[in-house]
Amino acid sequence: MHDRGGARCSVHEPPIAQTGGMLRRSLVLIALVAVEVPVALLSMLTLIGAFALGLVPCFPPTVMLVRRVTGLTRRMAGIEAPYHPEPPPPVPQPDGWYRHDRTLYKSPRVPRWSNRWKWLFGDPATWRDFVWLLLDPVVKAVLALPLLALPGPAQRVYGRWAALLLAPTAKSRLAGQVRRLAESRTTTVDSQAAEMRRIERDLHDGTQARLVALGMTLGAVEELVRNDPAAAVALLAKAREASAEALAELRRVVRGIHPPVLAERGLGDAVRALALDSPLAVDVQIDLPVRLQTPVETALYFAISELLSNVARHSGAERVTVDISHSGRDVNVLVWDDGRGGADASRGSGLNGIERRLAAFDGVLAVSSPEGGPTTVALSVPLALPEEYGKPKIRMPWWQTSTVVVCWGLAWLPLFPQGLVAGVFKALDLEIKSWFLALYLDESWQWPTIIGMVALGSLMYGLALYLPMCHDRERWMAESTPRRPWRGAW
Amino acid sequence: MVNRVLVAEDLYLLREGLVHLLQAHGFTVVAAVEDGPSLHRSLIELRPDVSIVDVRLPPTFTDEGLQAALEARKQIPGLPILVLSQHVEQLYARELLADGSGGVGYLLKDRVFNAAQFVDAVRRVAEGGTAMDPEVIAKLLASKARHEPLGRLTPREKEVLGAMAEGRSNAAIAQRLYLSESAVGKHTASIFAKLDLAPSDDDNRRVLAVLAYLNAARR
Numbered sequence: 001m002h003d004r005g006g007a008r009c010s011v012h013e014p015p016i017a018q019t020g021g022m023l024r025r026s027l028v029l030i031a032l033v034a035v036e037v038p039v040a041l042l043s044m045l046t047l048i049g050a051f052a053l054g055l056v057p058c059f060p061p062t063v064m065l066v067r068r069v070t071g072l073t074r075r076m077a078g079i080e081a082p083y084h085p086e087p088p089p090p091v092p093q094p095d096g097w098y099r100h101d102r103t104l105y106k107s108p109r110v111p112r113w114s115n116r117w118k119w120l121f122g123d124p125a126t127w128r129d130f131v132w133l134l135l136d137p138v139v140k141a142v143l144a145l146p147l148l149a150l151p152g153p154a155q156r157v158y159g160r161w162a163a164l165l166l167a168p169t170a171k172s173r174l175a176g177q178v179r180r181l182a183e184s185r186t187t188t189v190d191s192q193a194a195e196m197r198r199i200e201r202d203l204h205d206g207t208q209a210r211l212v213a214l215g216m217t218l219g220a221v222e223e224l225v226r227n228d229p230a231a232a233v234a235l236l237a238k239a240r241e242a243s244a245e246a247l248a249e250l251r252r253v254v255r256g257i258h259p260p261v262l263a264e265r266g267l268g269d270a271v272r273a274l275a276l277d278s279p280l281a282v283d284v285q286i287d288l289p290v291r292l293q294t295p296v297e298t299a300l301y302f303a304i305s306e307l308l309s310n311v312a313r314h315s316g317a318e319r320v321t322v323d324i325s326h327s328g329r330d331v332n333v334l335v336w337d338d339g340r341g342g343a344d345a346s347r348g349s350g351l352n353g354i355e356r357r358l359a360a361f362d363g364v365l366a367v368s369s370p371e372g373g374p375t376t377v378a379l380s381v382p383l384a385l386p387e388e389y390g391k392p393k394i395r396m397p398w399w400q401t402s403t404v405v406v407c408w409g410l411a412w413l414p415l416f417p418q419g420l421v422a423g424v425f426k427a428l429d430l431e432i433k434s435w436f437l438a439l440y441l442d443e444s445w446q447w448p449t450i451i452g453m454v455a456l457g458s459l460m461y462g463l464a465l466y467l468p469m470c471h472d473r474e475r476w477m478a479e480s481t482p483r484r485p486w487r488g489a490w
Numbered sequence: 491m492v493n494r495v496l497v498a499e500d501l502y503l504l505r506e507g508l509v510h511l512l513q514a515h516g517f518t519v520v521a522a523v524e525d526g527p528s529l530h531r532s533l534i535e536l537r538p539d540v541s542i543v544d545v546r547l548p549p550t551f552t553d554e555g556l557q558a559a560l561e562a563r564k565q566i567p568g569l570p571i572l573v574l575s576q577h578v579e580q581l582y583a584r585e586l587l588a589d590g591s592g593g594v595g596y597l598l599k600d601r602v603f604n605a606a607q608f609v610d611a612v613r614r615v616a617e618g619g620t621a622m623d624p625e626v627i628a629k630l631l632a633s634k635a636r637h638e639p640l641g642r643l644t645p646r647e648k649e650v651l652g653a654m655a656e657g658r659s660n661a662a663i664a665q666r667l668y669l670s671e672s673a674v675g676k677h678t679a680s681i682f683a684k685l686d687l688a689p690s691d692d693d694n695r696r697v698l699a700v701l702a703y704l705n706a707a708r709r
Contacts, residue, residue, distance in 0.1 A: 244600050251577055260577045264546060264553040269581060276580040276633060 022151035025076065029158065030144055032072060033137050039069050040133045047130070056117075063120045063129075070129045073136075074166055077159045082125040082168030085179075087115040125172065132165035188360040191353075195257075202253045210246040214239055262301050266291040270301050271322055278308050280320050280337075287325045289389060296361055296384045300324075300333060303354040303365075307335045307377055310350055315339025315375060329390045333379040341373035354379070396471050407464035415457020423450045495612070496538035497522045498529040498555055499574070500547050508542060508602065515609045526554030533562035533569065540616035544599075545575040545582065556582055568593045572615045575599065580633065583626045587705050592698055595621035595657070611657070619694045620657035620701065627655045630704040639685050647684075650677040655700050659693045 046062040049055035067083070074081065090098050090111040097104040100111035120126055139161050140147075146154035168176070217239045224232040254260065262270040268286035275282035291297065304322060311317050317339030324333050343351070344367070355365045363381035396404075422436035426446060433439040438449040495517045499505040509519050521532045525548040533541060547554040559571045572595035573586060586594045595615040601623065602608050611621035631652060634640050643651060646667075653663045660678070664671045678696070682689045685703055690696045 240603050244603060247600050255577070260546075260575075261579050261581065263551075264556075265581075273579050273581040276584075277629060279632070 022155065023148070025155060026147040026151045029073075029076065029155070030140060030147060032069075033140055035069055035072075036133055037137055039065060040137070043130060043133065060116055060120055063126055066126075066129050066133055070132060070166055073162055077162045077166070079163055079167045082128075082166070082172050084119060084123045084125075084172075084175075087119050090115065124169070128165045132162075135165075184359040184362075187356050191356055199253065199257060202256070206249040207246055207253065210242055210249060214242045214246065217242060258298060259301065262297060267297045267301060267324065270297075271304055271324065274301075274305055274308060275322065278320070279312055280308075280317060282308065282320045282322060285321070285323045285325075288331070288385075289326070290386065292331065292384055296331070296381055299357050299361060299363070300331070300379065300381065303357060303379055304333060304335065306350050306354055310343070311335070311337045311339060311375075314343070315341070315373070317373075317375075326385055326389065329383045329385040329387070331381045331384040335377045335379075336374060338374045340371075341369045341375050342371045343367055343369035343375050343377075351377075394471075394475050396467070400467050400471070404464050404467050407460040411457050411460035411464065413457070414453040415461070419450055419453035419457055422453070426450060493518050494520045494536070494539045496520055496529075496532055496536060496541040496543075498524070498532075498541065498543045498547060498558075500524045500544065504544075504599070511602070511605055511608070512542075512612070515605070517612075525549060526558050529555060530558040530562060533558065533571075534565060537566065537569065540570040540572060540612055542572050542574060542612065545573060553582070556585070560585060563589065563591075563594075567591050568618065570615045570618065571595070572597065572612055572621060574602070578623050578626045578629075580626065580629045583622065583630070584705050587620075587701050590698060590702055592620055592694055593618045596626060597621060597623045598625060614657055617694075620697050622656050622701070624652070624656055627652050627704075630655065634704060642684050643681060647677050647681050650674060651681050651700065654678065654681075654697055655704060657697050 043062050043066055046055070046058040050059045050062075071081070073079075090100070090108045092098055092108070093104075097106065098108050098111045099105075100114055105111055139158070143154055143158055147158065217235055221232045221235045221239065224235065259270060259273075261273045265273075266288075268284075268288060271286065272284050275284045292300070308320065308322070311320055315337050317337035319338050321336045322333070323336070324331070326332065351365065351367060358365060358379060358381060361381050361384065363379060366378045366380075367375070368378075369375040395401075417435070418437055422438045425432065425434075425436060426439065438446050438453065441449055493516075495512050497505060497508050497512070497519055499508060499522075505522055505524065509522055512519055520536050520538050523529045523532055527549075529541075529543065529547065532538075541559070543555045543559050545553050545556045547558075556573060559573060563569050563571065567589065568591045570593035571586075573582070574597055575582070576599055578596065578598055583596050586596055593615060595611055597608075597611060601611070614621050631640070631648070640648075649667060650663060653666060658666070660671055660674045663669070664674045667674070669677075679689060682696075682699075685700075687699050687703060690699065
């Protein structure tokens with residue numbers, strides 16, 4: 001959610017700076033060698049020490065030092081950190097012991113050290129860092145002159161080199177996304193369970209209790225009906241009242257589970273109904289071509305409902321605007337109010353709850369609320385609309401398209417007449433030369449030319465198949481995930 | 491005399507209950523339907539004196555009943571329809587009232603418990619009046635409460651306004667609020683003056699004026 005391909009942007013488009021700034025950056029990059037070389041030597045020594053002499057405890061601090069040094073370059077090139085997240089501290093069991101694999105420990109020291117070791121040793125980024133650190137002085141030596149003479153292009157080249165080893169690999173990005181998905185799934189399941197418990201409590205404390213009371217009243221009526229009909233009639237009136245209350249209570253519970261208007265009319269009218277019931281003057285604008293899927297619709301409805309009640313409770317606003325629109329398949333909601341502002345997503349548990357709810361659909365929430373207002377809350381759920389509302393298909397770049405066309409159109413020429421057929425003629429030693437280029441050449445060049453022609457034709461066919469295939473895969477991935485973690489940094 | 495009633499309700503027990511209740515009070519049930527398309531057909535073909543329609547009906551179980559009712563009233567203006575629902579929404583009330591022609595009702599299903607009041611509401615709708623659920627009126631009033639003219643009403647006048655918006659006649663309001671009819675008349679005159687509405691002696695037209703006022707888009 002927070003790592004939208006930072007590396008790609010910054011490496012490709014270095015921040016616009018004057019030549020002076022660029023030159024300074026080049027100088028800093030070169031000066032970094034002074035740190036890198038000693039650390040590289042030290043890390044070589046510790047690696048040898050750790051694995052040849054058993055000085056294992058030296059390994060983690062060295063890795064951390066290397067990460068610091070590579071971190072400097074990462075920050076300059078705008079590359080995000082590729083590391084696995086640090087393992088959480090060991091948690092004791094109820095009996096106070098710490099379990100690690102199949103062994104129990106009295107203190108957390110060994111499990112913690114072991115987790116740390118696994119974390120650092122098992123992360124491929126650790127080793128990529130080492131390799132980069134060893135090679136970087138060499139690269140810098142080669143690039144030193146260009147870096148000083150042509151800072152712009154040279155820095156771009158250097159950025160690519162840095163990204164090559166320092167940026168997260170497609171695999172580690174995917175792993176990161178899987179981790180986030182697992183997290184959001186857990187929170188979704190948790191909040192689902194919490195909802196269930198809340199509903200159960202509401203039914204148990206409210207409706208059920210009222211029905212019990214109703215049953216008791218009816219029992220009393222049964223006893224009274226012969227001896228004291230007047231009292232029985234009075235009790236019956238009470239029973240009717242109680243049933244009406246139970247219904248009202250149930251209606252409230254149903255509203256909390258899935259509001260009837262939402263089920264009947266969809267998000268647009270449900271939000272309009274919310275606006276009508278709100279004490280504020282709420283202006284609603286809806287631009288949705290179709291009904292959303294029920295889970296998304298429900299999440300957005302409750303999010304908007306929560307936001308509106310927040311506005312009514314805290315902001316002191318007069319006017320509120322709710323705007324629901326879509327761009328392509330993404331659905332965007334803007335809730336604007338002219339209140340006193342100062343809303344903070346990190347403080348308000350309400351906003352947090354909304355964020356968690358939306359996370360299940362890869363949705364995000366952004367708040368802009370300066371002191372003194374106005375407040376704008378933006379919600380966005382990607383790919384919420386059916387496919388036909390998607391942006392026009394991602395098309396191949398023109399050079400790829402023309403390559404494919406040229407290859408398909410001309411590949412037969414080198415492969416068959418100039419390659420295979422000429423080869424057969426040559427092998428059979430026929431006199432006819434026709435238009436087979438190779439047969440007109442010098443004897444020693446004939447076979448290599450034929451083989452070259454066959455290779456060229458095969459290559460062209462291969463390219464004509466390979467480019468669309470790559471493109472299709474890319475498109476398929478783009479359409480099935482909102483983010484593009486599989487894309488490398490270059 | 492109001493006689494021919496149509497009932498549209500998908501739950502068998504409730505449908506039968508309504509039919510019995512209405513028959514016991516001297517109505518003739520001309521049709522009891524259970525889904526949207528047949529409701530629309532029956533409304534147009536039979537033109538019942540009054541129809542009692544559940545909002546949520548098959549086949550879609552969304553607001554099929556309400557849509558059929560609105561559609562039929564578009565074709566036959568003023569066709570009396572009483573809408574029943576498990577929940578009341580201002581949004582639906584506003585849609586029903588939008589054409590301003592009367593002969594509409596919108597009540598919670600719970601109101602059926604009180605047979606006398608329910609039958610009274612059915613009669614009122616059949617005669618071109620309105621029957622709005624107190625909950626709807628409360629919501630309509632609440633959403634207007636912050637705005638000026640309504641704020642100038644006395645609490646008693648607000649009570650009278652609420653009862654009037656539900657669709658009750660002066661006599662019924664007097665009975666409910668334990669007032670004399672002339673006192674109710676005085677209150678209504680004062681309300682109309684404060685809200686800047688044209689006074690009228692006709693109960694139904696007066697109610698429609700009040701509802702139109704409450705229904706007006708908020709500034």
